[in-house]
Amino acid sequence: MTEAKKTKDNSLLVATSRDSHGKGSARSLRREGKIPAILYGKGQQPISIALYLKEVTMAYTAGRFRSKLISIKIDDKTTVKALPKDLQFNPVTDVIEHVDFIKVEAGTQLRVMVPVKFSGQEKAMGLKRGGVLNIVRHEIEFFCAPDSIPTHLDINIQALDIGSSVHIKDVDLPKGVTPAIKRNFTIATIAGRRKDEEEAKPAEGAAPAAAAAPAAAKGAAAPAAAAAKAPAAKK
Secondary structure, three states: OEEEEEOOOOEEEEEEEOOOOOHHHHHHHHHOOEEEEEEEOOOOOOEEEEEEHHHHHHHHHOOOHHHOOEEEEEOOOEEEEEEEEEEEEOOOOOOEEEEEEEEOOOOOOEEEEEEEEEEOHHHOHHHHOOOEEEEOOOEEEEEEOHHHOEEEEEEEOOOOOOOOEEEHHHOEOOOOOEEOOOOOOEEEEEEOOOHHHHHHOOOOOHHHHHHHHHHHHHHHHHHHHHHHHOOOOOO
16 A cells, blocks of 8 residues: 655765865856855765756755765766755845755665655545545654655555544654654544435434424413413403
């Protein structure tokens, strides 16, 4: 019913090393169609690099940029794998101006957010019976190896009826991928009332109307009885 889709390949960004820093250097890079970036590594000195803005923008707009392993080729010599950690945008134009990366070493355990996608809505039993898909989590955080990052979780709700739920233990995860939250949390539910229950429910106002009918008859009989007991008028 559910499974996690794995990443097929890595994105590649071409970079050049840089020694200068500051606003003047950043403006100079932008005139060349580049932006500054920093590559951080555990126990290593940060590496200052420059990236082509067009390539970074394309990788970002493709989606999942912060949970996607990126290959960075520096000076046409060294290629390292890294995970985007932070981005800075121009407050007016919304253009990317700076990126921080975390270098990924062999054996590193990553903590990434993976989006959830749902399928089978057009044939879903619960939705056809009047239910509503209630999405509890649009993204789920996982621990995994760099080569095991899922692109997304595919949740098929076709067989779910009203009142049914999908939990994390229902998902077939790739080897080495574990949820950051240990409990069996809910991902989505089908909420609502079944149509057959709606049909069995008495029409609104029916009971009060039925109760009012005897009361009305009783009220009408009272004046009649009083009239019968009254003495006849003398002629």
